[in-house]
Amino acid sequence: MACAIHCARHFGKGSVILVEKQSRPGRKLLAAGNGRCNISNEDLSLSHYHGEAALYTSVLERFPLEKALDFFQSLGLVLRADEAGRLYPYSNRGSSVFGRLQAELERLQVELLLDHPVSAIQKQKNGFRLISETDTILAQYVVLCCGSKACPSLGADDSVLTLLKPFSIRYSPFFPSLSPIMTLEKHKMLKGVRAAGKVWVTADGKALPAKEGEIQFTETGLSGICVFEISRLVHEYLTFGTVRGKEIHSLKVTADVVPDMSFQQLNEYLKSCRKLFCYEPADRLFSGLLPEKLSEYIAAGCKVQQRSCGELGDGTIKKMASQAKTMSFTPIPFEAFSQAQVCAGGLGSDEVDPRTLMLRKIPGLFACGELLNVDGDCGGYNLHFAFGSASIPVKFMK
């Protein structure tokens, strides 16, 4: 929608056709941020992006925050930031973003062809033929903004890759990112428990940087924004057996549910609780610190439920402290595309020129958004990249 707007503003009213396979465009936009649409972020440091640095660096350089704000302002859309710098429409509703994009498409007389899955693209002498079941569209330029296969319930798939087959275009296979993690350890008693903590991946014994936030325990594993942010590493390992491109033989996910205390501080605190809660059951040892269920879970893991706090020896207290600081989980494969917010993988800079976003082998054909091999952290980074990349192709159309 944004790309069609940029093109129609440049080429004039009635010059652009938006071809959409579903009965409406923008379904992910409307679902984003639980309907609130976290559209960008005040901190757009490159460290929030993954995949092909050449692509995201080029897009972010040319579409910094000010450019995004200008674009949204040109639609009449007002944004505001939350305390963490995440930008949302002032209305807190994705439907406002959708509505302003739709109004601008109407003003610019962009033709919307809905329920039109494009099944083939043919290169012509002076442009392209886009073939769908019902008709053929002729176009001088084509921009592929087909997304990825994350969240098929919103109509997503990777059918666009089939369109590119005749051109022998290479790409990195999509794999899920920003998703929950399913673990071998099933901790039914923790279902629904939330705790502020830290999570990290340990690959072949090496701990990778941790993410902090609310950890949500589910019946099948772990969820929450910080878990989403390490899920990319987990899915890369589960899909290809690599982490950041390097072959890995074992991978664990570890959670620290008392991140504000060192192991030593926690150990001393628990010893003081041993005295204070002397006649209470041992599964209450963490009850002044953690949700009740988590306190019981740690006690069960250390097999001390039958004892009272006063009966716990120094060694057992140490073990319990260690359990809370390093809860260890083994991730297992599942149908994660269905629960992922985005995909890693896609078209890379070997095929797409980062400056123009034009396919190197097919002049006049461009790609943007999640179809490119770029994915961002939670916090508005993926929509910012989608909007940013959408602004580039028109600059290279005559």
Ligand SMILES: Cc1cc2nc3c(=O)[nH]c(=O)nc-3n(C[C@H](O)[C@H](O)[C@H](O)COP(=O)(O)OP(=O)(O)OC[C@H]3O[C@@H](n4cnc5c(N)ncnc54)[C@H](O)[C@@H]3O)c2cc1C
């Ligand atoms: C549940 C959920 C929540 C999210 N929340 C956020 C958030 O808060 N902030 C954030 O930054 N990001 C969020 N994201 C990610 C963000 O929505 C996507 O990264 C972004 O929408 C990608 O934009 P896109 O235009 O590349 O692809 P999409 O938005 O997926 O659009 C692609 C369009 O192309 C159409 N299409 C595909 N193939 C064809 C074909 N062959 N013919 C015709 N049409 C086709 C599709 O039907 C679709 O309408 C969320 C994603 C999900 C699933």
